[in-house]
Amino acid sequence: MTRSYRAVVIGGGVVGASVLYHLAKAGWTDVLLIERSELTSGSSWHAAGGFHTLNGDPNVARLQAYTVSLYEELERISGQSCGLHLTGxxxxxxxxxxxxxxxxxxxxxxxxxxxxxxxxxxxxxxxxxxxxxxxxxxxxxxxVEGHLDPSGTTHAYAKAARVLGAEIELRNPVEDITQTPDGTWTLHTKNGPITCEHVVNAGGLWAREVGRMVGLELPVLxxxxxxxxxxxxxxxxxxxxxxxxxxxxxxxxxxxxxxxxxxxxxxxxxxxxxxxxxxxxxxxxxxxxxxxxxxxxxxxxxxxxxxxxxxxxxxxxxxxxxxxxxxxAPDGNPLVGPVPGLTNFWSACAVMAGFSQGGGVGLVLANWMTGGDPGHDVFGMDVARFGEWATLRYTNAKVRENYSRRFSIRFPNEELPAARPAET
Incomplete structure (x- = not known):
């Protein structure tokens, strides 16, 4: 028997759980999070769990401030401790x-x-x-800096989403994704097909593989x-x-x-x-x-x-x-928003600072999906900022460059040499 939902979120890390919570909070309770294994079984479980508000992009910094302010609300709704240590x-x-x-x-x-x-x-x-x-x-x-319990925080998002009416299904990997002429998506899972209007790729370490199911090569490494x-x-x-x-x-x-x-x-x-x-x-x-x-x-x-x-x-x-x-992602910012050329297929991946940015990513994506506008200036995170020139070779070179310069001095409008010239 085929089940049907308004939206399905693929991926059970902190970002997927945040998207699910914010969709339910925005009124879309007919939503499902589907996870191939257990919650936090990708990068979330071994994260150092640090959070901060400062960011070189002021718009991203605002969303990080929102994420940190959200934890008290999650604990209250879910009854699950996030293990917060607000040390500064x-x-x-x-x-x-x-x-x-x-x-x-x-x-x-x-x-x-x-x-x-x-x-x-x-x-x-x-x-x-x-x-x-x-x-x-x-x-x-x-x-406003500190650290938290990554597992507890992810489960707080998930429990709060369930309180608001959302569903979560574990140990059911998605094996393929197809779309019918009317725009409806079908997720072919181990436990049978699931149809939905909207798909959110919050696949984390597997975001590339989820993207490839619909012919998409995401610049993620x-x-x-x-x-x-x-x-x-x-x-x-x-x-x-x-x-x-x-x-x-x-x-x-x-x-x-x-x-x-x-x-x-x-x-x-x-x-x-x-x-x-x-x-x-x-x-x-x-x-x-x-x-x-x-x-x-x-x-x-x-x-x-x-x-x-x-x-x-x-x-x-x-x-x-x-x-x-x-x-x-090649510039270190998340890949968020509607994927160009695909109807109702959304990205919420490459969020390397999930416990600083996960709440903000969930908020803007839920706003975008339910109201047609993210509600914030998210140009620096928009998945559409990368074109077809963002190949595997380009992504590999730029991600390495970005990682190795994470604590280097950044200059305004700085142009960096890796992977040039990809597009002239």
Whole structure:
């Protein structure tokens, strides 16, 4: 027997669950989320779980601020804790040029109504005493940063969507997608066909494969991303006991690393220059709750800087190294909106910062689908910004470039060399 829905969301990560919740909240309760395995069985489960509001694109920053403000509402509706830790965070400048960049970021944040503040290295050290402040010239404090429980947050979206009337179906992979002349979509799944008016591709690591079912080659590439967890550190325990607070998050641009407290130790992650794509042509369908082999040699240059800047971390034992794939678009922003040339086929993928951007992506897509307008300026995230020139070769080169420059100084209207000239 064929079941029918107004919209079906493919993918059970945080983005798919957010889209489902926002569609139901907008009044479309005849909607289904379908997932090949379990919720969070792609990138969401092994994410570091950090969130922040600052972004180089002010329109994306507004949506990130919305995402962070949404978590309290989700907890209230779902009864599910998101495991929120609103610690605040500091970005550290190691040079006058980087300090200029932080002043620009601060001015941008102020224009958006964010309560950021320029502070001294000593003031930053008071909030994160593991650092050697002599390596820095200044810092930017943002009180609306922190981390959460990725699994708990995804389930909060899902439970809230169910409360509003949406449905979720697990362990039922989509094997093919076809469209009838009247525009209705049919999802051919392991458990039988499902028809719908609208399809949302929130496939995460499998977004390319879902796109290929309808003749679409999305510019998406997964990158290996590593972070390590330390054993309990006496410096962390002492800070917690003496202040009653958690350590703040820190971004160290020079070391290309981010760090925050995890239990009574430290989580330290890198965006290393020697980055490595994962499954650049096809994502295996049987990949799930698995991690990739650690490769500390590849991130050694970042760790060496990190150990100089945060000497207590070098003395700590490493409890675990997490290496998992995350998807990126060529410019690092999500691919959101109606796919050109396909009726009622929508994209919600390449959201590499799902816990900063997932709520905003769900909001604008639900607005777009139910009301015909995203309600925000989403040019920087519109899937239509990439044309046929965004081939596998182009995507591979640009994603690697973007990943390796994540903590580099960005200049206005900067033109970067990778994959040129794709279109002249």
């Amino acid at each position: 965070g500091v970005m550290m400048a190691d040079s006058p040029e980087r300090m200029d960049f932080l002043r620009l970021t601060h001015a941008r944040g102020r224009a958006l109504g964010m309560e950021t503040e320029l502070i001294t290295p000593s003031e930053a050290k008071a909030m994160f005493p593991l650092m050697n402040e002599s390596h820095f010239v200044g810092a930017l404090w943002d009180p 997964a990158m290996e991303h590593m972070y390590l967890l330390t054993d309990t550190m006496p410096e962390v325990v002492e800070f917690n006991q003496s202040t009653g607070r958690e350590l703040v998050g820190v971004i160290d641009f020079k070391g290309e690393i981010y760090t925050r407290q995890e239990r009574q130790g430290i989580l330290l992650g890198t965006y290393e220059k020697a980055c490595k794509p994962w499954s650049p042509v096809k994502t295996p369908w049987d990949f799930g709750h698995e991690l990739l082999a650690p490769d500390l040699d590849r991130i050694a240059p970042s760790l060496e800087v990190g150990f100089r800047h945060f000497p207590a971390v070098e003395r700590a034992g490493i409890k675990q190294v997490i290496n998992g794939p995350f998807t990126f």
